[in-house]
Amino acid sequence: LSGVFFLIFVTLIWITDLVRRKSVWPLFSALALMSIFYVFTHYRLFIDFFVASDYVSHRTEFESFGQAGLKEALKNTLIIFVRGQAHAHSLQRDIILPLLACSALLMLPRSKSDSSRWIFWLIIIALGAIALFHGFQSYPTIESLLSPIKAMLPMQLDRFYFLYPMFWAIAFGLVLSVLSKQSKSLMLVVIAAIGLQTAYAFRHHELLVNRGTPSVGEFFAMEQFSEIKSHIGEPVDSYRVGSIGIHPSVALFNGFHTLDGYWTNYPLPYKHAFRRIIADELEKDIGLKQYFDNWGSRVYLFNAKTKTNMVVAAGMQEELTNLDFNWRAFYELGGRYLISAVEIDITDQPELSFEGTFKHPVSAWNIHLYRVQLQ
Numbered sequence: 001l002s003g004v005f006f007l008i009f010v011t012l013i014w015i016t017d018l019v020r021r022k023s024v025w026p027l028f029s030a031l032a033l034m035s036i037f038y039v040f041t042h043y044r045l046f047i048d049f050f051v052a053s054d055y056v057s058h059r060t061e062f063e064s065f066g067q068a069g070l071k072e073a074l075k076n077t078l079i080i081f082v083r084g085q086a087h088a089h090s091l092q093r094d095i096i097l098p099l100l101a102c103s104a105l106l107m108l109p110r111s112k113s114d115s116s117r118w119i120f121w122l123i124i125i126a127l128g129a130i131a132l133f134h135g136f137q138s139y140p141t142i143e144s145l146l147s148p149i150k151a152m153l154p155m156q157l158d159r160f161y162f163l164y165p166m167f168w169a170i171a172f173g174l175v176l177s178v179l180s181k182q183s184k185s186l187m188l189v190v191i192a193a194i195g196l197q198t199a200y201a202f203r204h205h206e207l208l209v210n211r212g213t214p215s216v217g218e219f220f221a222m223e224q225f226s227e228i229k230s231h232i233g234e235p236v237d238s239y240r241v242g243s244i245g246i247h248p249s250v251a252l253f254n255g256f257h258t259l260d261g262y263w264t265n266y267p268l269p270y271k272h273a274f275r276r277i278i279a280d281e282l283e284k285d286i287g288l289k290q291y292f293d294n295w296g297s298r299v300y301l302f303n304a305k306t307k308t309n310m311v312v313a314a315g316m317q318e319e320l321t322n323l324d325f326n327w328r329a330f331y332e333l334g335g336r337y338l339i340s341a342v343e344i345d346i347t348d349q350p351e352l353s354f355e356g357t358f359k360h361p362v363s364a365w366n367i368h369l370y371r372v373q374l375q
Contacts, residue, residue, distance in 0.1 A: 003034075003038050004155070005160045010027070010031055013027065014027045014031060055267065056267065057266070057267070057268060061268065061271070061293070061296060062150060062156070062295060063294040064138040064294065068135075068138040073139045074135065075135070076135035077131045078135075080131045080135065081131035084161070084168075085134075085161040087161075087162070088162045088165055089165065090165040090167075090168045091197075092172075095200055099172070099193055103179065104124075120178075127167050127168070127171075133157075176194065218362060219364055220250055220254065221363035222254060223363075224360035224362075225250070225255075225256075225367075227358055228369055229256070231369070232337060232369075236255055239257070239337060240257050240336060240337075241257070241258055241259070241339055242277075242301050242337075242338050243300075243338075243339045244320070244338065244342065245340055246340070246365055248260040249262065251339055259299075260300050262300075263297060273329070273332075273333060277301065277327075277330050278301060281303040281304055281323070287307075301325070303320070303324075305320050305321075319342070319343045319344065320342050327349075327351035327372055331351075335372055336371065336372055339367055340368045341365045341366065344370065346370070351373060352370045353370065353373060354368070355371050356368075357369075
């Protein structure tokens with residue numbers, strides 16, 4: 001949904017051009033075309049919210065993860081301004097931010113281009129405003145002001161940080177342009193900055209950052225799940241499966257029908273029905289409870305042991321004990337099998353029967369399969 005925030009940003013530029021009485025039709029045409037394509041590519045979302053009158057999305061229950069005090073809000077503001085956000089890596093901390101700070105103090109005041117100065121400061125103000133909005137969204141006063149907006153637009157309004165990579169890159173390029181025109185000797189600084197930032201970006205490339213994690217083949221483990229499917233021996237559309245300690249997308253990718261998943265928009269009644277399965281486990285961990293109740297897009301079989309970390313679950317050696325799931329609720333939603341990356345102690349789980357352990361050399365998981373049957 002990051003396109004919404006980009007459209008808002010470009011619309012502000014269009015309004016600025018309109019006030020300045022510049023030619024606005026080319027930009028307006030581009031905005032209109034982009035909006036049409038956005039509606040076309042997200043047509044289900046628009047149908048759900050603006051056409052289907054009986055549809056209630058789980059997004060209507062989006063809440064903040066607890067209110068933030070002044071100190072915490074300022075801390076969150078500083079963190080995103082300096083480090084960026086995990087979903088929108090801007091990589092400004094080590095090279096771009098220090099260069100911009102030095103340039104703002106030493107170089108830009110002497111710049112011969114007035115336009116360079118005001119564009120630079122406009123970008124910095126925008127970056128600061130986005131950081132403040134993100135940091136203070138859960139501050140009681142701001143939260144109360146945002147509540148009516150969130151009721152009409154059930155989405156994470158702070159995601160203007162998706163614009164961070166673009167804004168930091170523009171500011172970086174602008175400063176390099178100004179420095180290159182100051183003197184020939186500063187060209188060395190420009191070349192060094194480009195080289196260092198390029199190396200810094202490569203250092204944070206996904207192939208390097210995730211080099212210790214499973215490969216695509218190991219993650220989806222197609223042959224292993226084919227063996228599980230053959231063992232069950234029933235048409236896949238006649239039952240549903242749930243996953244513990246392993247992302248539901250793995251089972252879904254391999255053709256299983258799942259109770260759980262990562263869904264950005266689904267009916268609110270299903271969230272409530274699914275919550276019945278994990279309700280007792282959520283009560284054991286306030287963080288998990290807030291994570292599901294106040295957001296809920298990740299519809300997983302959360303429990304106090306494996307929590308939300310699938311990597312930890314995959315490497316767990318001890319059994320999962322005292323699992324307090326509502327197996328009747330699981331069964332009523334069509335669940336018949338449980339795919340677990342960690343062994344479960346079923347001594348006090350009469351609804352579960354162990355079907356077997358499945359291992360494969362090209363798999364990140366040792367899968368323990370359980371059948372769910374009501375007494």
